[in-house]
Amino acid sequence: MSDFPAPDEIRTEELLITIIARLLEGCRLVSSGASSPIPGGGCLLARHQSGGAMQVNVLGSRANNLMTNGGVELFDWAAQGRLDAFFLGGGQIDGQANINLVGIGDYPQAKIRWPGSFGSAYLYYLVPRVILFREEHTRRVFVEKVDFISTPGTSDPEVYRTGGPYAMVSPLCQMGFDKDRRKFHLVSVHPGHTVEEVLDNTGFEIDVPEHVPETILPDRATLDVIRQQISLEIAECYPRFAAKVFPEAMNAA
Amino acid sequence: MTGIVHDSVDSLAALIPDGAKIVVPADYTGIAMELTRAMVRRGVRDLYMVCLPVTGLQGDMLIGAGAVKTIETSAVTLGEFGGAPRFQAAIGDGSLKIKDATCPAIHAGIQAGQKGIPYMPLRGMIGSDVLANRDDWKVAQNPFSDEEDPIVLLPAIRPDFALIHAKKADRHGNVYIGIRREVMALAGASRQTLVTVEEIVDGNLLRDDATAAGTLPALYVGGVAEARKGAWPLAFWDEYPADEAHMTSYVAAARSPEGFQDYLDQFVTGDARAAAAE
Numbered sequence: 001m002s003d004f005p006a007p008d009e010i011r012t013e014e015l016l017i018t019i020i021a022r023l024l025e026g027c028r029l030v031s032s033g034a035s036s037p038i039p040g041g042g043c044l045l046a047r048h049q050s051g052g053a054m055q056v057n058v059l060g061s062r063a064n065n066l067m068t069n070g071g072v073e074l075f076d077w078a079a080q081g082r083l084d085a086f087f088l089g090g091g092q093i094d095g096q097a098n099i100n101l102v103g104i105g106d107y108p109q110a111k112i113r114w115p116g117s118f119g120s121a122y123l124y125y126l127v128p129r130v131i132l133f134r135e136e137h138t139r140r141v142f143v144e145k146v147d148f149i150s151t152p153g154t155s156d157p158e159v160y161r162t163g164g165p166y167a168m169v170s171p172l173c174q175m176g177f178d179k180d181r182r183k184f185h186l187v188s189v190h191p192g193h194t195v196e197e198v199l200d201n202t203g204f205e206i207d208v209p210e211h212v213p214e215t216i217l218p219d220r221a222t223l224d225v226i227r228q229q230i231s232l233e234i235a236e237c238y239p240r241f242a243a244k245v246f247p248e249a250m251n252a253a
Numbered sequence: 254m255t256g257i258v259h260d261s262v263d264s265l266a267a268l269i270p271d272g273a274k275i276v277v278p279a280d281y282t283g284i285a286m287e288l289t290r291a292m293v294r295r296g297v298r299d300l301y302m303v304c305l306p307v308t309g310l311q312g313d314m315l316i317g318a319g320a321v322k323t324i325e326t327s328a329v330t331l332g333e334f335g336g337a338p339r340f341q342a343a344i345g346d347g348s349l350k351i352k353d354a355t356c357p358a359i360h361a362g363i364q365a366g367q368k369g370i371p372y373m374p375l376r377g378m379i380g381s382d383v384l385a386n387r388d389d390w391k392v393a394q395n396p397f398s399d400e401e402d403p404i405v406l407l408p409a410i411r412p413d414f415a416l417i418h419a420k421k422a423d424r425h426g427n428v429y430i431g432i433r434r435e436v437m438a439l440a441g442a443s444r445q446t447l448v449t450v451e452e453i454v455d456g457n458l459l460r461d462d463a464t465a466a467g468t469l470p471a472l473y474v475g476g477v478a479e480a481r482k483g484a485w486p487l488a489f490w491d492e493y494p495a496d497e498a499h500m501t502s503y504v505a506a507a508r509s510p511e512g513f514q515d516y517l518d519q520f521v522t523g524d525a526r527a528a529a530a531e
Contacts, residue, residue: 034307035332060281062491070435071279071306072364075357079376101328103344107386108351113344115336116328118307121355121384122377149382151355158401159379240333240497 002219007191010217012171013038013245014226015190016133018218019174020087021045023131023167024054027084029066031057031074034118037238039087039133044230045222060237075119078126081162085129088120092146093132095204096182097153097165099124100146107148117150124151125159129166137170139203154182173198174215175206183207188215257426257471258453259478265447266291268476269300269414272322276303276363276412276443277311280332282433284311284487285418285449287480290521293318301325303412305363305439306356310487310503313337314521316349317513325352325410327359334500338507353383358390358407360435365409366442372406379403414475415443418484420492422450426471427458431490436469445475449483451492485530499529 020042024030032040040058047056057074058064067073077083090099091114101117103110124130134141155161167187168175174187185207189195195212218226231249235242243250259265265288269275277284282305289311297320304312304326312329315321317339329340343349361373372391378384379392384405395402417436422428428448430436440446446469458468483489486496486503506512519525 034328035330068432068434070433070438071281072357072360072435072438075360102353102382107382108344108353109347110344113336113341115330116307116326116353117355117381117383118328119356121381122357122375125377149380151377151383152380155380158403160376160402160404238333 002221004217004219005223007217010223011245013041014218014223015215016135016169016171017041017045017226017230018222019169019215020131020133021049023129023169024085025049027054027129029055029057029077029082030085031059031077031083033059033087036087036089036133037234037241038135039131040237041226041230041234044233045226048225048229058234058237063236064233075122078123078163083123083127085131085166086123086127087131087133088124088151089132089134090141090146090150092141092143093134093168094143094146094153095184095206097132097177097184098146098149099132099151099153100148101150102148104147120151123163124165125155125161125163127163130163132165132168134170137172137198137201139201142201143203153177154179172201178207185209186212188213190215191217257474257477258422258424259476262287262449262478262480262483263291263294265449265476265478266295266297268447269295269297271297272299272301273297273413274301274303274411275414275416276305276410276439277308277416278305278433278435278439279307280309280487282435283418283489284309284484285416285447285480286311286485286487287483288416288418288447288449288478289314290526292320293517293521298322303359303363303410304329305435306354306359309337310500313339313507316340316343317507318517321349323350323352325354325359327354327356331500331504334504338504339513342510352389353386355381355383358405359410360438362407362410363438363442365407366411367438368441370409372408374404374406376404378405410442412443413445415439415446417446418449418480418489419469420450420490421452421454421458422448422474422477423454423456423458425457426474426477428469428471428474428477429458429464429467430469431467440469440473443473446473447475448477449480450477451479451481451483451489453477453479482530496529
């Protein structure tokens with residue numbers, strides 16, 4: 001039987017990396033995107049757990065780069081059907097899984113302007129397992145309706161679409177998305193949090209099953225891999241993140 | 254006669270007229286920051302700036318200096334250092350025209366430019382507000398399908414200048430780019446490529462297979478100049494990391510127009526740059 005650390009021994013980032021790795025199980029090729037240390041960590045953990053069967057591309061990495069034809073190659077993989085999973089965040093995400101990476105207020109003169117849509121308006125259509133990920137679970141992020149659709153959660157039947165939302169992961173919970181009903185449902189709530197807390201902090205309606213399980217924490221062995229190995233691998237691209245979350249590993253290195 | 258190798262980065266910057274259409278790569282490809290500073294010193298105006306596919310400090314600095322009229326990009330961000338302050342301010346006050354895109358759409362437009370064809374079709378985008386706000390993009394029926402199959406068509410992008418920083422060039426103007434193949438697309442689509450390099454080397458990079466496969470041939474190159482630590486304060490390939498302390502101080506300074514102007518006075522028009530970059 002696995003040895004499980006106490007919940008308060010586990011950092012939120014470590015839990016999120018663990019959940020993301022679980023969601024990638026069975027994938028052959030996955031990639032993380034820009035500004036994505038936790039998804040990048042999840043990919044690297046999933047590769048470790050796959051025993052090397054999974055190919056992982058960490059955008060911006062030298063050690064974990066699989067592209068030899070320039071940055072466009074990632075998008076070519078997606079269109080070729082080779083890329084099994086990718087990650088998208090969003091300043092706003094709404095109940096129909098639409099994502100806004102552009103800003104708040106009237107476009108183009110937004111009141112608050114975010115960086116921009118990156119590859120979302122393409123990859124969301126073509127990657128089967130798009131994992132939505134935010135480190136903030138509040139009503140200002142999870143809104144009834146986004147101000148700008150960087151990329152839509154679902155498409156009309158005539159639109160070529162082999163990909164879309166597969167799961168949503170936040171510091172409070174994990175959700176799934178029903179494409180036909182265009183609606184999220186609660187999958188599990190992380191230890192220390194409640195269904196009420198999730199509902200209070202979500203600005204759209206979600207389906208809640210009668211029994212909502214608690215998210216399974218990483219076991220001791222997984223936590224050791226994250227702290228001793230994944231921490232160093234992710235530090236290559238995200239030194240500031242690694243110094244904040246894994247100070248022990250960074251100091252030892 | 255001025256050869257392909259220029260004596261100074263400022264002499265390269267002088268080639269770029271007001272109103273030029275430029276294309277720049279993402280930070281991991283190699284950013285010509287010293288050339289960017291020279292463009293600000295020259296006071297270039299009304300640029301149409303295309304980013305393949307995103308920009309960071311380079312775009313923020315040019316926008317803050319009033320050099321950019323229109324930007325076509327998939328994102329402007331300083332990455333781990335946060336949002337781009339002068340970009341956000343210029344969007345807020347309406348002084349910058351933005352053509353929001355998605356990364357592969359800019360790649361596709363540049364590839365069409367590289368191939369000399371009028372447009373490139375691309376999946377995705379249908380139903381997004383990115384597409385809804387681009388009246389220069391079209392949706393057409395896939396002519397090879399019997400079923401209803403709409404697909405987006407992106408017009409070719411043909412910039413006047415591609416601007417990059419690379420590790421080395423020879424005196425013929427051949428430039429070593431290594432694995433950064435997007436430079437071939439940028440250079441092919443653009444009328445000419447202006448390059449700064451860490452060093453100018455003897456010999457000919459095209460004569461040896463080991464370097465030739467990763468070399469941008471001089472035929473694409475409009476001018477090259479040596480700029481040691483020319484990407485500073487950004488990271489450059491495996492050569493040097495980002496200057497974190499400087500990036501943090503830039504972000505703080507650029508929060509206000511006055512702070513940004515002080516920054517330019519010190520590190521762009523002033524002489525604090527050489528000491529800081531060492």
